[in-house]
Amino acid sequence: MKLRFLLLALLLTACASASPEPTREPQIVFITPTPSPEVIGTATEEVLPFRDILTPTETASPVPPTATLAPATPTLLAVPATAPPRPPAAIQPSSNVIQVQPALPLPTAVSPTATAPVTIVAQPASDVASAEQAVIDLTNAQRALYGLPPLSRDETIMSIARSRSTDMVARDYFGHNDPATGIHLASEAITASGFGRAGENIYWSGRGSLTDFPGQAVGWFMGDPPHRANILNSGYTSIGVGITWNGLGWVLTQDFGGP
Incomplete structure (x- = not known):
């Protein structure tokens, strides 16, 4: 009988010690992310000299990154035995062998003469005028493709465009704004002439001839959205073009006016 009570007591003690501890609920910690500061910038036109500006070209597409491959385990390859190299054949004399000439006495020093200056020959005015008209014709051809009326050649805007090209060459800059004052020169001149709106495209290139320049x-x-928007602007009614040589290439100004 005592043995039964002893076994029962041991059994109860074992059950009590094997009961699991109460579980603890996990604590949830909320972390509020700190917002990063937003940087807002304003774009301004950078006026540069012609020698520091490259002719506009298409931007190359970025190359996507490739996955890094683990180095392969080198394997030994059996190299087949090769025959011993043959002795080189005798070199036959050739008729175009360079012969070393004996040294010649130095020429007698002479007094230096003035070097003739390099003169850049300007294109005839008729050729430049034809190129300017070709730009107008090509522009109106593009407008016709989109159902827009042609722009009328305006001699006042022609004079403004020619002055703009000449000014950029004379002061060695390429941009719409005056490098000294920051004023948009074309807008000031065109609106002062009685037009309600104004626009301008500029371009320069040292490649090709003057004949090819208008098409370039x-x-x-037409391949650049902001310049294309000027050409296809339905609010413009008049156009003027000025082309000038800057010593490195041709500079073109295309000005627009509208009511």
Whole structure:
């Protein structure tokens, strides 16, 4: 009987010690992220000299990154035995062998003469005028493709465009704004002439001839959204073009006016 009580007591003690401890609920900690500061910038036109500006070209597409491969375990390859190299064949004499000539006495020193200056021959005015008209014709051809009326050649805007190209060459800058005052020169001049709105495209290139230049310029304008928007602007009714040589290439100004 005592043995039964002893076994029962041991059994109860074992059950009490094996009961699991009460579980603790996990604590949830909320972390509020700190917002990063937003940087807002304003774009301004940077006026540069012609020598520091490259002719506009298409931007290359970025190359996507490739996955890094683990180095392969080198394996030994059996190299087949090769025959011993043959002795080189005798070199036959050639008729175009360079022969070393004996040293010649130095020439007698002479007094230096003035070097003739390099003169850049400007294109005839008729050729430049034809190129300017070609830009107008190509521009109106692009407008016709989109159902827009042609722009009328305006001699006042022609004079403004020519002055703009000449001014950029004379002061060695390429931009819409005056490098000294920051004023948008074309807008000031065109609106002062009685137009209600004004626009401008500029382009320069040292590649190709003057004959090819109008097509290069209008083709590049149509491929660039802001310049294309000027050409296809339904609010413009008048156009003027000025082309000038800057010693490195041709500079073109295309100005627009509207009511």
